[in-house]
Amino acid sequence: MRLSVIDAERCTGCQICMFACTRRLGFAGTGKTAIHIKSVGGMERGLSVVVCRACQDPPCAKVCPEDALVQRKGGGVILNPSKCTGCGLCREACIVSAIFWDDEAQKPIICVHCGYCAKYCPHGVLALEERREEVPDAAK
Amino acid sequence: MLPSDPLANVLYIDLSKKRSWLERREDLFGKYFGGAGVGIQLLTENCPAGMDPLAPEAPIVLTTGPLDGLFPLASKTVAMFKSPHTGNLGESHAGGRSAVAIRMSGLGAIVITGTNTNPGYLSIEGGKAYFLDATTLWGMTSSVTAGRIIRQNERSAGLRSIMRIGRAGENLVTYADVSTETYRHFGRLGMGHDLGTAENIQPLSALGGLPTRNLQSGRFDSAEAISGEHYAEHYLGRRLACSHCPVACIHIAALREPYQDEAYYYKTTMISYDYEPIYALGSMLGIRNPEQVLSLMDKVEVLGLDAMSSGVCLAWATEAMEKGLVTEQDTGGLQLEFRKVDGYLAGVEAITRRSNEFWRTLGRGVDAAAARYGGADFAMAFGGNEMPGYHTGPAGYLGFMLGARHSHLDNAGYSIDQKELTKGSIPAEQLAQKLMDEERWRQVLSSLSVCFFARGIYTPELTLRALAAAGYSLTAEQLAATADDIYRAKFAFKLANGFDFNKLTIPHRIFETPAVVNGFDEAYMRRAIAFAGDQLASPRAELRQSSTGGQS
Numbered sequence: 001m002r003l004s005v006i007d008a009e010r011c012t013g014c015q016i017c018m019f020a021c022t023r024r025l026g027f028a029g030t031g032k033t034a035i036h037i038k039s040v041g042g043m044e045r046g047l048s049v050v051v052c053r054a055c056q057d058p059p060c061a062k063v064c065p066e067d068a069l070v071q072r073k074g075g076g077v078i079l080n081p082s083k084c085t086g087c088g089l090c091r092e093a094c095i096v097s098a099i100f101w102d103d104e105a106q107k108p109i110i111c112v113h114c115g116y117c118a119k120y121c122p123h124g125v126l127a128l129e130e131r132r133e134e135v136p137d138a139a140k
Numbered sequence: 141m142l143p144s145d146p147l148a149n150v151l152y153i154d155l156s157k158k159r160s161w162l163e164r165r166e167d168l169f170g171k172y173f174g175g176a177g178v179g180i181q182l183l184t185e186n187c188p189a190g191m192d193p194l195a196p197e198a199p200i201v202l203t204t205g206p207l208d209g210l211f212p213l214a215s216k217t218v219a220m221f222k223s224p225h226t227g228n229l230g231e232s233h234a235g236g237r238s239a240v241a242i243r244m245s246g247l248g249a250i251v252i253t254g255t256n257t258n259p260g261y262l263s264i265e266g267g268k269a270y271f272l273d274a275t276t277l278w279g280m281t282s283s284v285t286a287g288r289i290i291r292q293n294e295r296s297a298g299l300r301s302i303m304r305i306g307r308a309g310e311n312l313v314t315y316a317d318v319s320t321e322t323y324r325h326f327g328r329l330g331m332g333h334d335l336g337t338a339e340n341i342q343p344l345s346a347l348g349g350l351p352t353r354n355l356q357s358g359r360f361d362s363a364e365a366i367s368g369e370h371y372a373e374h375y376l377g378r379r380l381a382c383s384h385c386p387v388a389c390i391h392i393a394a395l396r397e398p399y400q401d402e403a404y405y406y407k408t409t410m411i412s413y414d415y416e417p418i419y420a421l422g423s424m425l426g427i428r429n430p431e432q433v434l435s436l437m438d439k440v441e442v443l444g445l446d447a448m449s450s451g452v453c454l455a456w457a458t459e460a461m462e463k464g465l466v467t468e469q470d471t472g473g474l475q476l477e478f479r480k481v482d483g484y485l486a487g488v489e490a491i492t493r494r495s496n497e498f499w500r501t502l503g504r505g506v507d508a509a510a511a512r513y514g515g516a517d518f519a520m521a522f523g524g525n526e527m528p529g530y531h532t533g534p535a536g537y538l539g540f541m542l543g544a545r546h547s548h549l550d551n552a553g554y555s556i557d558q559k560e561l562t563k564g565s566i567p568a569e570q571l572a573q574k575l576m577d578e579e580r581w582r583q584v585l586s587s588l589s590v591c592f593f594a595r596g597i598y599t600p601e602l603t604l605r606a607l608a609a610a611g612y613s614l615t616a617e618q619l620a621a622t623a624d625d626i627y628r629a630k631f632a633f634k635l636a637n638g639f640d641f642n643k644l645t646i647p648h649r650i651f652e653t654p655a656v657v658n659g660f661d662e663a664y665m666r667r668a669i670a671f672a673g674d675q676l677a678s679p680r681a682e683l684r685q686s687s688t689g690g691q692s
């Protein structure tokens with residue numbers, strides 16, 4: 001299972017997913033969120049949802065010199081914070097810029113595909129689902 | 141409040157000296173929460189009675205509240221200032237991302253004073269202010285483009301908020317507005333329209349409550365064509381939300397227009413619409429074509445004008461021309477006629493350019509224009525503020541006059557008309573009391589900077605629980621007393637700056653044109669005003685538990 005962006009065109013930019021992801025860790029605000037909503041050059045032009053795509057052979061994990069990023073079943077990675085030195089190399093490796101930075105902890109913030117944010121999205125933008133490639137006859 | 145909550149950080153910015161500093165104000169945030177409650181205190185401290193609103197020392201205070209970032213729909217930034225438009229208290233609420241952005245940058249309030257010698261922009265990050273040069277952007281035709289450029293220069297996309305003025309603000313039109321995220325505004329009083337859904341157009345017109353052609357009528361024969369339903373069906377291109385809000389009330393229309401000089405060549409403009417601008421720039425001007433209303437809204441947005449003031453001023457000017465009080469000589473050759481959008485497109489441009497004495501005067505509001513040219517009986521402003529789109533009856537109008545902001549949102553009088561007075565009239569004093577009770581409760585919401593759309597959810601009980609989570613333990617009685625303190629602090633500011641209940645003018649037009657609720661006269665209105673004046677001048681009597689918050 002992984003978090004999928006079903007249809008970013010339905011996104012209203014409310015950032016409720018960002019608040020949810022932060023709340024998941026017991027914090028208020030959006031400081032710890034692993035999902036970000038960005039406007040495509042002004043909100044009127046639409047929004048893009050930036051979150052980990054759950055790569056099956058994650059480039060971020062490959063560049064980590066400390067083996068702090070462990071490949072996750074279903075794609076993506078899980079951070080082992082005790083190994084992470086905060087070097088930031090993984091951020092460069094993720095070409096969709098889905099690795100965010102925790103300024104307090106000086107460590108990356110990466111989606112763990114728990115699906116908590118999807119429960120709160122009021123507009124059906126997000127869902128926790130099987131990889132489409134794995135679903136036979138995936139309706140695209 | 142929570143111990144060491146950054147909410148209590150007030151950032152003071154002096155634009156003239158390019159200096160900024162932080163102060164902890166737990167005294168204010170602990171007692172008045174934030175938003176309007178803290179805003180009025182900071183304004184009173186920093187704007188002594190009688191200060192010229194355009195003086196460099198005149199502050200603009202921006203505040204957020206303790207629930208911002210914690211609970212949904214606590215999404216507003218409140219601006220408090222002395223209004224150049226009314227010369228008195230100005231309060232304006234805007235959403236978008238501003239409130240969360242200010243709170244996340246570790247601040248509860250920002251107090252801005254001074255003027256820039258060079259056009260500049262201000263970037264606030266991590267509780268510090270950076271002064272940047274915007275010379276290149278000054279005079280830019282579109283305030284929307286200017287926003288795009290600033291966006292490219294600044295980091296933290298998605299977590300920031302951009303506020304800006306357009307050409308109207310640069311030229312000091314007194315009802316210029318400040319826009320945030322392109323589509324949310326600190327409009328009104330020279331700094332909100334919003335709230336009020338476009339779905340109201342048709343029902344209000346059917347009841348006779350939709351101000352039409354400068355309130356010569358309360359019914360508009362083309363209400364269907366400019367109704368929210370019609371726009372949604374034919375033009376709605378996208379819906380947007382303020383941070384942490386599931387409602388997504390911001391409706392953006394996509395207007396596709398062909399270029400005249402080349403076939404198969406179109407431009408698509410995204411224009412936000414809601415009830416207030418449709419009324420002010422649609423029915424009030426008699427414009428029947430929905431696309432023409434959209435293009436006028438777009439023009440007003442691009443120029444950075446307040447939609448309601450612009451519409452009401454142009455509606456007055458049109459009638460003044462019909463009656464011969466204003467001639468083409470005054471307008472520089474421009475002929476204004478109801479229904480004709482071209483004149484109005486040129487009119488808002490002329491207001492912004494302040495092209496001659498007439499347009500300069502109109503740029504100061506409809507009262508200023510009527511004082512110079514006559515026609516006060518149909519100059520549709522209350523307390524110096526051009527009217528919102530509700531010709532509902534006595535409660536609506538008293539609401540505009542008695543409200544601290546002269547806004548329909550102060551006390552929802554328009555709703556009392558529709559829900560209660562249609563069933564039978566009540567004594568003027570009782571009506572004034574109802575309006576004051578509602579307004580008093582709303583001080584709590586606007587101090588927590590909760591969107592008024594959520595007033596049905598944030599009941600006193602739930603509000604107390606949310607406050608408890610934010611570290612405020614208080615009883616319902618204490619909450620009511622704080623609400624009263626905030627309410628009175630606003631009127632103390634107003635009275636100190638020359639507001640006088642007895643000097644409120646009432647344009648006669650409101651008694652002539654049939655409304656939703658009829659049979660009220662000036663004497664009734666004056667009795668209600670006198671009652672409110674007495675109540676606010678005398679010390680707090682025993683408070684009735686105002687668990688209203690139910691008016692819409």
Ligand code: SF4
Pocket residue numbers: 051052053054055058059060061075076077093094095096097098099110
């Ligand atoms: S963080 Fe980026 S590189 Fe790593 S698994 Fe997710 S999408 Fe792939």
Ligand code: SF4
Pocket residue numbers: 003020021024033034035051110111112113114115116117118
């Ligand atoms: S799936 Fe979980 S970790 Fe990923 S963005 Fe959503 S809430 Fe955050």
Ligand code: SF4
Pocket residue numbers: 010011012013014015016017018037049120121122123124125126
């Ligand atoms: S919660 Fe849904 S609609 Fe709101 S910003 Fe996130 S993805 Fe967009």
